[in-house]
Amino acid sequence: MKKIIVDDKLIEHLLSLANIEIERDQFEKFKVQIQRILDYIAMLDELNTEGVPPMFSGIECPSTLRLDITQDGLSLTSAIQNAPAEKEGLFEIPKVID
Numbered sequence: 540m541k542k543i544i545v546d547d548k549l550i551e552h553l554l555s556l557a558n559i560e561i562e563r564d565q566f567e568k569f570k571v572q573i574q575r576i577l578d579y580i581a582m583l584d585e586l587n588t589e590g591v592p593p594m595f596s597g598i599e600c601p602s603t604l605r606l607d608i609t610q611d612g613l614s615l616t617s618a619i620q621n622a623p624a625e626k627e628g629l630f631e632i633p634k635v636i637d
Contacts, residue, residue, distance in 0.1 A: 542581055545574040 543549075550570050554561065561569060615628055624631035 543577045545570055545577065549573075 547566075547570070550566065550573065553573070619625045619628070619630060622630050
């Protein structure tokens with residue numbers, strides 16, 4: 540990763556994207572802070588991660604999701620057997636909109 544140089548134009552663009560206005564005396568401080576963040580990210584990019592499996596979290600936790608196994612759905616007769624009203628094999632409901 541090449542080093543990103545933080546200049547006034549970049550900071551103005553970031554502030555515009557974030558819809559943030561800062562006082563001019565805070566501008567230089569913000570610029571230095573952004574540069575330090577980007578330098579740190581560049582430093583992390585230099586780490587040797589060969590053989591490290593990709594992870595989405597630093598904590599290993601088993602999936603709590605159930606297996607996605609297909610099953611047969613209800614038959615038409617089973618689906619409407621407890622319906623209060625049925626018309627031509629479909630649920631009949633009261634009119635909602637006039």
